[in-house]
Amino acid sequence: MIRQELKKLVVYGFFLAILLIPMLGFKSTTFEPGRAFKTLGVFMAILVLNLIVKTIRSRKKQEDAEPKTPLTERAAERINRFPKIYTLGGLLVVAVAYPMFADNYMIDVAITCLIYVCLGLGLNVVVGLCGLLDLGYIAFYAVGAYTYSILNLTFGLSFWAALPLGIVLGMVVGCIIGYPTLKMRGDYLAIVTLGFGEIVRLVLNNWDSLTAGPNGLFGMKKPALYYPSFAEDSFSWAIYYLKSLPALYYFILLIAILTIISVRRLDNSRIGRAWIAIREDEVAAELSGVPTTWIKLLAYALGAAFASVAGAFFAAKLSYTNPNFFLFMESCIVLSIVVLGGVGSIPGIVIAAFVLIAAPEVFRGLENYRMLAFGGIMTTMMILKPEGIIPASRRRRELHEGEAIKPKE
């Protein structure tokens, strides 16, 4: 086992070294092997870490195989139960405290990460739960962004007034793509959704009178908070615009938390089970009385709604939007987040969003090679852990319980 892993380590290391050759400095004037070696070091560290984790895990498995006394079982249960609350609480504290320690640039990156958390979780409804491969998901993000921009600029609607309209429009557009593709699956669906994503982008690019074409729209107001004011002895609502980066950060943090909670609730609901049934076997789901047409449309609509909220926030934050924000590449990144995190797994997707969005920023020092590093991470991940960073918990739970319960004699 360990020998096998070591062999893997050497082979992967070798291939990584080859990949990193261009970084050695054929670039132009400077020869900087240090950079390449640093990157190689980071990757090797990841590989070694993986090796250690695997070794520990295999040891643990051996321990698990031994019959447990009730005492150790109780201890194990305790360890399993408590850390979850601590981890979640700890994460929340870190998330809330983050802007106090980070500079503006780091907060900005975190905001982008949180936007992608929302997008990843939204796409997870469509791809992870319902099993519909959607390559044009970013179109719904664009719908949300443009809906808010246009409503705000033309009618002066505030963020809060425009948000429900954006959600509804996103859902409608979700159904528009969902309805004609009801009978499609897999590759065919992927191609149709890919085309759809491009159509939306091209419409935004060419409908000059509404979207200002490639110039984009600008000057949208930030989201605002309203609070009662008693100044000058009279009561009125004062407006506080979320202009500063920390304020925007807390706002998107709240949206992300709400998204996590709603996706989690959906996952455990009747609708969630219907989605999973459709993913597993559509005919069998139909025979069980699942109204497949509606349930699939609902997956598209809800997935689109999450993207639409994220889009509206994105446009409001930048006060600017432009069709080139919604390229096919963005759909790919969101899909990568879902796959990399572990299809159907909420914590996995959250982590993957941070890894995939923050990684290119972390590797900014590598300049032109940062996308190479990015691709390297993805490839390494998929080879080492094809089921994702954290496999969906319901799957793990079932597998685990299946092992634990011994068949009756």
Added chain:
Amino acid sequence: MTTTQPILELTKVHTYYGNIHALKGVSCSIPKGEIACLIGANGAGKSTTLMTIFGVQQASQGEIRFKGQPIHKLRPEKVAAMGVSQSPEGRQIFPRMSTQENLEMGAFLRKDKAEVERDLEWVFSLFPVLKDRVRQLGGTLSGGEQQMLAIGRALMSRPELLLLDEPSLGLAPKLVEKIFETILEINKSGVTIFLVEQNAHMALTVSRTGYVMETGRVILTDKASALLENEQVKKAYLGE
């Protein structure tokens, strides 16, 4: 023999798969409380008949009545809600759901939790092996267990009419016998069963009425016991 009103009645039903004319005027009627079977060769349209009854495939012509109500225009979930249930061919279970979750999916349309719990116990009493596999993923069950799971799932909606598509497909002879015993037991509890089978001998033995299908048409209808003695059936389907 059958003075009771038929629970299911098909009148000249036509179904197309795109350009393929799969059912060319199928008529049959299933009396309440009975086991009826539809036998025939591969590709005769047996499964299509069941899928058409359920509304997964829409009938282009003809009429299907369940308890006197026309159902040929209804969506599958509506048909299921009326009390029809189907165990599909080839053990189409949900592979990455546990046995328990598979069975619970069968009760998807039901709201009466306590009753569902009771029916779950009933299914476990019919197929005790499923109880041992309750947390195991459907895809990891053996062929026979998957077939039992598919039938059990169909029973979880507490149907009045159970459509069984090839329950013996790919199973060892001993297991086939066991499945058919259970089918009889299910029937005794008051569920009407419409059975589609290639294993003609077994199907005709447990059934009261038999239909023989060939290239989209019902070519013979008789008491099952008579069909077992029928020369044409013997030659074509019983291998005698």
